[in-house]
Amino acid sequence: MASPPDTSKSIKLERYNSYIRKVNSTKLLNASSKLLFRATLLVALILVFLFTFNYPPLGDTNNNHHVHTHAHFLSSAFGGGAAWEKQVRHSSTPRRPNGMSVLVTGAVGFVGTHCSLALKKRGDGVLGLDNFNSYYDPSLKRARQAVLAKHQVFVVEGDLNDTPLLVKLFDVVPFTHILHLAAQAGVRYAMQNPQSYVQSNIAGFVNLLEVAKAANPQPSIVWASSSSVYGLNTQNPFSELHRTDQPASLYAATKKAGEEIAHTYNHIYGLSLTGLRFFTVYGPWGRPDMAYFFFTKDILQGKTIDVYQTQDGKEVARDFTYIDDIVKGCVGALDTAEKSTGSGGKKRGPAQLRVYNLGNTSPVPVGKLVSILEGLLNTKAKKHVIKMPRNGDVPYTHANVSLAYTDFGYKPTTDLATGLRKFVKWYVSYYGIKPRVKKENHLDNELPEDSA
Ligand SMILES: O=C(O)[C@H]1O[C@H](OP(=O)(O)OP(=O)(O)OC[C@H]2O[C@@H](n3ccc(=O)[nH]c3=O)[C@H](O)[C@@H]2O)[C@H](O)[C@@H](O)[C@H]1O
Numbered sequence: 415m416a417s418p419p420d421t422s423k424s425i426k427l428e429r430y431n432s433y434i435r436k437v438n439s440t441k442l443l444n445a446s447s448k449l450l451f452r453a454t455l456l457v458a459l460i461l462v463f464l465f466t467f468n469y470p471p472l473g474d475t476n477n478n479h480h481v482h483t484h485a486h487f488l489s490s491a492f493g494g495g496a497a498w499e500k501q502v503r504h505s506s507t508p509r510r511p512n513g514m515s516v517l518v519t520g521a522v523g524f525v526g527t528h529c530s531l532a533l534k535k536r537g538d539g540v541l542g543l544d545n546f547n548s549y550y551d552p553s554l555k556r557a558r559q560a561v562l563a564k565h566q567v568f569v570v571e572g573d574l575n576d577t578p579l580l581v582k583l584f585d586v587v588p589f590t591h592i593l594h595l596a597a598q599a600g601v602r603y604a605m606q607n608p609q610s611y612v613q614s615n616i617a618g619f620v621n622l623l624e625v626a627k628a629a630n631p632q633p634s635i636v637w638a639s640s641s642s643v644y645g646l647n648t649q650n651p652f653s654e655l656h657r658t659d660q661p662a663s664l665y666a667a668t669k670k671a672g673e674e675i676a677h678t679y680n681h682i683y684g685l686s687l688t689g690l691r692f693f694t695v696y697g698p699w700g701r702p703d704m705a706y707f708f709f710t711k712d713i714l715q716g717k718t719i720d721v722y723q724t725q726d727g728k729e730v731a732r733d734f735t736y737i738d739d740i741v742k743g744c745v746g747a748l749d750t751a752e753k754s755t756g757s758g759g760k761k762r763g764p765a766q767l768r769v770y771n772l773g774n775t776s777p778v779p780v781g782k783l784v785s786i787l788e789g790l791l792n793t794k795a796k797k798h799v800i801k802m803p804r805n806g807d808v809p810y811t812h813a814n815v816s817l818a819y820t821d822f823g824y825k826p827t828t829d830l831a832t833g834l835r836k837f838v839k840w841y842v843s844y845y846g847i848k849p850r851v852k853k854e855n856h857l858d859n860e861l862p863e864d865s866a
């Protein structure tokens with residue numbers, strides 16, 4: 415027969431266990447209250463730090479220049495405050511009946527400056543946002559800011575990834591539109607600083623869309639995609655119907671990702687979104703990292719320039735598009751953008767989703783670009799013709815713009831020679847260069863080009 419279980423032993427064991435549990439839970443309680451205390455202390459310290467140093471931004475589109483951007487940010491922008499809010503409101507208020515109130519991101523960028531001026535001049539309200547990063551000479555951005563200030567366009571210094579700042583701007587102003595041009599640009603630089611593309615073109619864009627979808631009213635959004643999304647596409651001229659799933663650079667991939675992200679926000683939240691695929695935009699106040707700009711500089715300084723050709727020895731060509739044509743395209747897209755349909759972060763109905771090519775419809779070989787510059791500068795270039803490095807470049811771009819023409823009358827009117835002449839006129843005036851310019855170019859008889 416089996417003996418009955420020894421309950422006295424098991425009762426003792428149970429008591430012992432419960433004693434141990436108690437001790438442990440007291441220890442745990444002590445440990446967790448210590449942890450809680452430490453965490454609270456840490457949070458308090460962080461808060462003291464933030465308030466003492468007045469609100470550093472959360473993000474910066476250029477990893478290499480945190481200190482630089484923060485310094486600018488601290489010195490001016492989001493102190494909040496009544497005076498700051500007044501400037502923000504004043505700048506964003508339209509001066510014509512039914513005018514728009516547009517938040518322009520990347521406002522002191524090349525396209526951003528020209529578009530901001532064009533909108534302001536016709537009576538729309540324009541507020542700029544820019545982080546003034548040092549991807550290229552920030553003094554050029556400062557000079558553009560001065561032109562904007564002259565025309566009563568206020569530029570807030572801040573980053574796309576700074577959620578509280580964006581929320582604050584939408585609290586102060588019921589923007590009807592966003593013209594989103596802030597981005598990490600440049601095809602070849604993506605191999606040097608890949609993270610900056612992810613931070614601006616993907617994380618920054620998503621952050622902006624998050625704030626826009628939650629805003630009441632939701633704004634309509636027009637934003638800059640890129641011809642580079644066509645990547646390895648071989649069909650010509652490039653149409654919006656062609657495939658764009660073979661990007662040749664990380665830059666292109668982030669712009670294509672932007673188009674897909676736009677689809678999602680349109681689908682879920684009813685945001686009205688229009689992506690514009692810009693084709694190699696050039697002109698006065700342009701970007702110093704682009705070939706036409708640094709070719710001009712190098713030719714004038716007697717330096718050798720690299721002129722690319724394809725692996726099989728053919729010339730590379732671009733559908734260079736003049737800035738004034740691009741501005742007309744941006745304004746046309748804004749004017750035909752339908753309202754977003756959501757409110758309070760909820761979709762109320764289907765909303766507009768569009769993508770357009772904005773190009774010149776006339777590709778020009780880089781060799782021809784150089785010879786036009788040689789003529790305008792009256793200087794022979796020292797050319798070093800080399801095979802295009804395998805760094806994200808594509809050999810050829812050519813836009814079909816019939817969709818933009820049908821929907822908002824987009825029709826480029828400036829050929830490369832005419833546009834470059836205007837660029838060179840601005841360049842020599844801006845940099846104070848005494849040009850060895852032929853009389854027949856009449857460059858020296860004209861007023862400096864100070865705005866669009
Ligand atoms: O349409 C776009 O979406 C993109 O346009 C622009 O890219 P790209 O068309 O590549 O312009 P850009 O660098 O000026 O090179 C021009 C030509 O010069 C050739 N090139 C370049 C450098 C050099 O040293 N030599 C040379 O021959 C080069 O092979 C090319 O054929 C914008 O920068 C980009 O931000 C994006 O907006």
